[in-house]
Amino acid sequence: MPALAYAPPSVASRATLSQVWRAESLAHAEGVTEPSGFASLDAELPGGGWPVGAMTEILHDGPETFAWPLLLPALGRAVAARGRPVALIGAPWLPFSPSLAAQGVPPEALLWVRSDASAARLWACEQALRCADVAAVLAWLPQARVSELRRLQLAAAQYDSLLWVFRPSAQAGQASPARLRLRVEAGGGGDEDSADMLAVHLLKRRGPPLDVPIAVAARPPRLAAVLAASRQRRVQRQFAVAAAPVPPVRSAVIRLGPFLSPSPESAHALDRAAVAA
Numbered sequence: 112m113p114a115l116a117y118a119p120p121s122v123a124s125r126a127t128l129s130q131v132w133r134a135e136s137l138a139h140a141e142g143v144t145e146p147s148g149f150a151s152l153d154a155e156l157p158g159g160g161w162p163v164g165a166m167t168e169i170l171h172d173g174p175e176t177f178a179w180p181l182l183l184p185a186l187g188r189a190v191a192a193r194g195r196p197v198a199l200i201g202a203p204w205l206p207f208s209p210s211l212a213a214q215g216v217p218p219e220a221l222l223w224v225r226s227d228a229s230a231a232r233l234w235a236c237e238q239a240l241r242c243a244d245v246a247a248v249l250a251w252l253p254q255a256r257v258s259e260l261r262r263l264q265l266a267a268a269q270y271d272s273l274l275w276v277f278r279p280s281a282q283a284g285q286a287s288p289a290r291l292r293l294r295v296e297a298g299g300g301g302d303e304d305s306a307d308m309l310a311v312h313l314l315k316r317r318g319p320p321l322d323v324p325i326a327v328a329a330r331p332p333r334l335a336a337v338l339a340a341s342r343q344r345r346v347q348r349q350f351a352v353a354a355a356p357v358p359p360v361r362s363a364v365i366r367l368g369p370f371l372s373p374s375p376e377s378a379h380a381l382d383r384a385a386v387a388a
Contacts, residue, residue: 145273148184149327156291157317161185164271166264168289170280170314171296174203177329178295179249181309182275186247187215189273195246198222198239201232203251220246229254233263240266240274247273253282261288283314291316298326 144160146153153159161167161182171178186197197220199206208218222245224235229252236250240263248267252260260276267274280294292315298308310324 142271145185145189147181148188149181149325151325152311152327155313155316155318155321155325161273161275162290163273164268165290166260166267166274166276166288167291168260168276168278168287168293168315170278170283170292170294172280176295176297177309178277179275180329181295181311181327182249183211183214183216185273189246190216190220193246195244196220196222198224198235198242198245198248200224200236200239200248200250201226201252202249233259236263236274237266240270240272243270245272247275249275249277251277253277253279257286257288264288264290287315289315298329 142165143163144156144158145163146160147156169178169181189195190197197216199221202223202225206218206221206223211221212218222239224232224239226232226235232250232252233255236248236252239245239248250263255263255276255278263274263276266272276289280296283294292313294312294314296310296312298310307328307330309327309329311327312324313321
């Protein structure tokens with residue numbers, strides 16, 4: 112029986128093997144990515160940023176968790192580079208124009224679609240993805256089904272769009288066609304300093320599981336610095352009040368009016384002196 116000789120892999124086979132994703136390593140992005148603006152987050156995302164032409168699903172407890180400021184750095188660059196607006200589908204609150212403008216997203220670059228009907232939001236989202244004049248789409252779809260999300264995923268891939276879908280954290284156990292899926296919550300701790308941070312849990316990515324959440328800033332650096340200085344001044348004032356000496360209590364003689372004068376039988380000597388004075 113002839114010995115089996117080892118044949119080195121060909122160039123084509125080596126190229127094929129290089130494209131195979133191993134589950135224990137972070138996958139390379141299949142297409143273009145947009146950096147998130149947070150180094151700690153980009154280090155854990157395939158391709159080092161948000162996927163372009165794919166859906167990113169963000170789970171959060173409610174608007175009070177401020178999940179979408181996580182996207183502001185990327186949105187500001189997308190608007191500046193592409194010169195196209197951002198579509199907000201079903202945003203729960205009125206966008207605060209000064210804060211968005213400070214992050215590079217001026218008010219004129221926003222298309223705000225208001226609707227409480229789930230079907231109308233889905234239709235508006237799909238139309239915005241098909242529109243070449245839209246730089247990115249942010250959609251709040253708490254009641255969307257998996258089949259409906261799959262349609263949005265296909266539309267984002269077909270038109271090479273940036274798409275973020277916001278859904279409640281209770282949907283974490285439901286299957287999702289999103290290429291990237293994460294849950295965002297407040298930094299924790301219950302103090303004022305923790306409100307400056309967001310904890311990002313990566314629920315789905317092409318790579319090994321990440322058990323520890325990623326901490327990212329919830330506010331722009333300038334705003335966070337102003338709020339930190341304000342808290343520091345408040346703490347200093349509280350310490351100053353606590354350290355201030357307590358003024359001595361001076362004794363005083365109370366002069367009783369004619370309608371409050373004690374009777375002679377129960378009057379005290381000090382009371383009689385006060386009345387006599």
